[in-house]
Amino acid sequence: MKLRKASAAAAAALVLSLTATACGGGSGSGSDDGKITIGIKFDQPGLGLKKPDGTFAGFDVDVATYVAKELGYEAKDIEWKQTPSAERENMIANGDVKFVVASYSINDERKQKVDFAGPYFVAHQDLLVRADDSSITKAEDLNSKKLCSVTGSTPAQNVKEKLAPKADLQEFGGYSECLTGLENKAVDAITTDDSILAGYASQKEHQGKFKLTGLKLSDENYGIGLKKGDTDLQSKINKALEKMESDGSWEKAVKANFGPANYKNDPAPKITEGS
Structure with missing residues (x-):
C-alpha cells in the first residue's frame, strides 16, 4: 500500500512538473512569465x-x-x-x-x-592608441606592434587577414582588459568599432589618455x-x-x-x- 501511494505521488509530481514546463516555456525561450x-x-x-x-x-x-x-x-x-x-x-x-x-x-x-x-x-573599424603615441598612423604600422581585441570579433580577424598580418594579436574576453593593457603599455593599440572606442575614450577616468586614429578601416x-x-x-x-x-x-x-x-x-x- 505504501509503495502504491509513493508511486502515485511520484506520478502526480511528474505530471505537475511537465505541465509547469509546458506553460512556462522552460528556461530557454528567452521570454517567460511576462519577461x-x-x-x-x-x-x-x-x-x-x-x-x-x-x-x-x-x-x-x-x-x-x-x-x-x-x-x-x-x-x-x-x-x-x-x-x-x-x-x-x-x-x-x-x-x-x-x-x-x-x-x-x-x-x-x-x-x-x-x-x-x-x-x-x-560604425567603422578604427584604432585606439595612447595619446602620446605618434608611431601608429595607418593600419600597416601595426605589423610591428602588439594589437588587442576581443575573442571572436570581426575587427580582429580583419586586421590579421587583410590589414596587418604580422601584427602580434592579443585576444581577451572583454575590451576593458585591452584598455588596461594599453594603459600599462602591454599592448600598443586596440582595434574595434569607432563607436566602442569613443565610448571608452570619453569616460572621465580615461579622458586625455587615449586617442582615436580616425582610420575608417571597414563598415x-x-x-x-x-x-x-x-x-x-x-x-x-x-x-x-x-x-x-x-x-x-x-x-x-x-x-x-x-x-x-x-x-x-x-x-x-x-x-x-x-x-
Whole structure:
C-alpha cells in the first residue's frame, strides 16, 4: 500500500512538473512569465554598460528597450544577459536570449547560424592608441606592434587577414582588459568599432589618455541577432527600428550616448535584413 501511494505521488509530481514546463516555456525561450531576456554587452561604455548601481546604459540598451516596448514589454520586464562576442550565436541558438543587441556586425558567416533585423547603426573599424603615441598612423604600422581585441570579433580577424598580418594579436574576453593593457603599455593599440572606442575614450577616468586614429578601416552594420527562421520576430523588430528612427528617438539616443565624445556618426541606415 505504501509503495502504491509513493508511486502515485511520484506520478502526480511528474505530471505537475511537465505541465509547469509546458506553460512556462522552460528556461530557454528567452521570454517567460511576462519577461523578456535580451543579450547585451556589460562592458562597453556608450553602447552596453552595467553601472556600479546595477542599472544599464548605452545606445544598444536604448535600442533594445525601445524594441522591447514595441513588442509589448516595459523596461521593468527586461532581463539583461551578458553576451560576450564569442558566445552570441550559441546563446541565440540555445534560446538563452530572445535577441541580441550587442554591437553585433552583420556578415555572411554569422547569417549561416542566426538571422538579423536591421541594421540599426553603422560604425567603422578604427584604432585606439595612447595619446602620446605618434608611431601608429595607418593600419600597416601595426605589423610591428602588439594589437588587442576581443575573442571572436570581426575587427580582429580583419586586421590579421587583410590589414596587418604580422601584427602580434592579443585576444581577451572583454575590451576593458585591452584598455588596461594599453594603459600599462602591454599592448600598443586596440582595434574595434569607432563607436566602442569613443565610448571608452570619453569616460572621465580615461579622458586625455587615449586617442582615436580616425582610420575608417571597414563598415560595420550593427544588426539585432535572433534565432534562425524567426521571420515574425524579425519583421516586428524591423518595424520597431523604423519607428524609432522616424519619431526622433534614434537620434536622441545617439546624442545622449556618443555626444560627450564628439563622435560623428553616420545617419540611421536603411533596413535591409528580411526584405
